Structures are given as C-alpha cells and as structure tokens.
Amino acid sequence: MSKKTLVLGASLNPSRYSNMAINRLKQSGHEVVAIGLKVGLVDGVQIDTDLMPYKNIDTVTLYLNPTNQKPYYDYIISLEPKRVIFNPGTENSEFYNILKMNKIDFEVACTLVLLSTRQF
DSSP: OOOOEEEEEEOSOTTSHHHHHHHHHHHTTOOEEEEESSOEEETTEEEESSOOOOOSOOEEEEOSOHHHHGGGHHHHHHHOOSEEEEOTTOOOHHHHHHHHHTTOEEEEOOHHHHHHTTOO
C-alpha cells in the first residue's frame, strides 16, 4: 500500500540519507514529496524550498537535527500526518510531546531500514 511521504531535509547529494530515502521510497512504490534547502530533482521528485500545503500526507520522515526542526513544528502539525519518523540524529523529545498532544504517532527509526525490512 502506497504511503504518501514527505521527506523533510531533502538533499540533492546522492551520498545523503535523505536522498537515498527518496530513491528507496520511490522504488517501493510510495508517492514522495520533499522539502530541502535547494530546489532540484531527485529520482523525478521535485525538492521544494517553500512549505507547500501538501494534502494526504501519511508519513513525514525527518532528516533535520532537533534545532532545525523547531521552525517546522506548526507546519508538520498542519499537514495532519498519520506518523512522523525520527531518523538517527533527529531524536527530539520536545517534538515527541507536541506530536502526542496533537494525536500524531511517531517512531524513532531509520526509514531506509524500515523499507528494507518491509516494515514501512
């Protein structure tokens, strides 16, 4: 089942995990949207630099450290995702509490591992 996923902290650099996640999500049949610091394309996915009003987001997968996540708290909540994935290095107890208050599930996991083990 396809899960529309927002990759937040997307990079054009193929050696970055966010870039690898976009590729693997697409290979696994998921619809992908992405926000990063630079506009560009990764595997046909447009990386936006503006906070787009995406609809029907199932999962937000984070590739931003906790300090860089703060400006996105309200935005992520406004998307009403079913879950947020905190990839290694993005763990953030402050944001966990905000998500709990808004009844949004979250997990501390690696998107790439979840995909490779078919747990995504």
